[in-house]
Amino acid sequence: MVAETQIVDEETLDMSPLDEVIEQYRSQPGAVIPVLQKAQHIYGYLPPEVLQHISRGLRVPLSQIYGVATFYAQFYLQRRGRHTVRVCDGTACHVRGAGKIITALERDLGIAAGETTPDYRITLEVVYCLGSCGLAPVVVIDDQVVGRLVPEKALELLRELP
Ligand code: FES
Structure with a gap:
């Protein structure tokens, strides 16, 4: 399909x-x-x-x-979602619960990190340190950096995306 x-x-x-x-x-x-x-x-x-x-x-x-x-990592050979969600799992974010955010998003979207939803709405990626460790755990939704996230809030933000 x-x-x-x-x-x-x-x-x-x-x-x-x-x-x-x-x-x-x-x-x-x-x-x-x-x-x-x-x-x-x-x-x-x-x-x-x-x-x-x-x-x-x-x-x-x-x-x-x-x-x-x-x-080059900048080139994508697979079609991407309209939105890119990058969850940081670097050390600072990891110790502050990034793993729980990743698991919650994977479960909610029905895809694994690195994949795109079948409707091409969201591409979910895991990255390692976005340089905003003071805000850990950090997620970047398109170009918007959101810090001190918890899984529930991350799910809410994703549901708000068009
Ligand atoms: S480890 Fe996540 S921003 Fe640095």
């Missing part, structure tokens, strides 16, 4: 904005990373069709494109 949705989405991708980006970078050395960044900005992630299109457009072997896309 999920796979079918993704395939349909990928088949209907409009490549024209990507063509403009490729055109802009075509003759420049080191174009792969900026083109991948712009492609991800356009599509939200880097599906196989986009990587193939970039490979053809820049005349760079697909294996090389995949090599770059999988090397």
